[in-house]
Amino acid sequence: MTTTLGPVLDVRGLAFAYPDGHQALFGVDLHVHEGERVALLGPNGAGKTTLVLHLNGILAAGAGSVAVGGLAVEKGNLKEIRRRVGIVFQDPDDQLFLGTVRQDVAFGPANLGVKGAALEASVMAALDKVGMAEYADRPPHHLSFGQRRRVAVATVLAMEPEILVLDEPTSNLDPTSRRELADILRGLDVTVLMVTHDLPFALELCPRSVVLSDGVVVADGRTFDILTDAPLMAGHRLELPWGFDPRAIDNLPA
Amino acid sequence: MGAGHGHRLHFHGHSPIHRAAPHLKLLALLGLMLVVVATPGAWWPAFVVEVLVLVAVIGVSRVPVGYLAPRMVIELPFAAFALLLPFVADGPRIAVLGVEVSEPGLHAGLTLLAKGSIGVLASLTLAATTEPQDVLRGLDRLGMPDLIVSIMGFMIRYVDVVTGELSRMLVAMRSRGCDPRSPRHWPALARAMGALFIRSYERGERVHLAMLSRGYDGSLPR
Incomplete structure (x- = not known):
């Protein structure tokens, strides 16, 4: 991890319209600093996934800029940008496409030119971090959904990203798998931006949250403050699960 | 999406056939198939030898016949066509079990059935003893x-x-x-x-x- 004084992720005035004319982002500003865990909240259709696809240059900004560790997301830098930004997509079946877990985790670093023993070491280190080392030689489609999600996280960790971006990391997980994922993420020494509808999960892991609604950032602050701001929540189609009260929790992350 | 454990064709084992290099197995299958296809229809002893070779390989691989046999149903459409041939083909007729059938049709049908069955059984044997990933590696090694x-x-x-x-x-x-x-x-x-x-x-x-x-x-x- 490089030590930069500026933010790891620096999004300024980002606007984007899809080719069909639908504008998804209207000037988004977002900064994530090294070591932070930030939740990106917002209702369906707020532009969260569109924003994520800008972070590693899959989509190109219509206006504004994105920089990762000081390096602008531009055509010439894409290879380095994609090493620095590790995106874990929502459906692990989109991410795991090779015959064995080992090959899938090796895919990213091998594309970066890592070979031989160093490749094997980075694969096993990444699998270790998510507790899946013993499944290295299994085909991904023989794993449970929760295991596949963890392997998907490992495929990205193997690239040693500066920022880990997770799109809906808890979707379709049973409560135990969800808790195991939380333990894994908490133990990682990496900057995290997670897109999620799972507000208790955001509160549990991310001290800071950013709310995206209709293509603009409408709130940026402590997760606890945002989740307890009833008018803000109601105004942007955010709801806590029934019976969940952030005020009743006494060991929030700092 | 549940986790499927469907090894639909592979039969787990540690026989010499399982351990053999996949590209060699692919070449062996290809070789056997070329010989089978090239065998003239009337050379029944040759078919017997080919079947014996295949049965020997299956024996060494220790894949149960009960595992391979039900998977041979994939051949049924071809088998149906082969059984139809004696009835639809022209040529001199002979009586089999009291039914008049075409003699060349009968021969063609039996040959087709024999060649098809050997081919399907040989392919199933490869699939039963080789993981799909290894088949790919073998193809890669062979220059695919x-x-x-x-x-x-x-x-x-x-x-x-x-x-x-x-x-x-x-x-x-x-x-x-x-x-x-x-x-x-x-x-x-x-x-x-x-x-x-x-x-x-x-x-x-x-x-x-x-x-x-x-x-x-x-x-x-x-």
């Missing part, structure tokens, strides 16, 4: 173009995902009172197939995005 090997790899990886999606769509259709087997509901089935195609296509795009995100530049690493 990268692109083809990659496409086959993707097919193996996603066939369960796509068939799972299809079966869930069919369950959802049945749950709403549609019987996909009845011709009356074939239009709905056709639309479901269209939807499945679009979904698979979109999944392909998402897989590609996820690959690009990990630095994919057009060639799969070895």
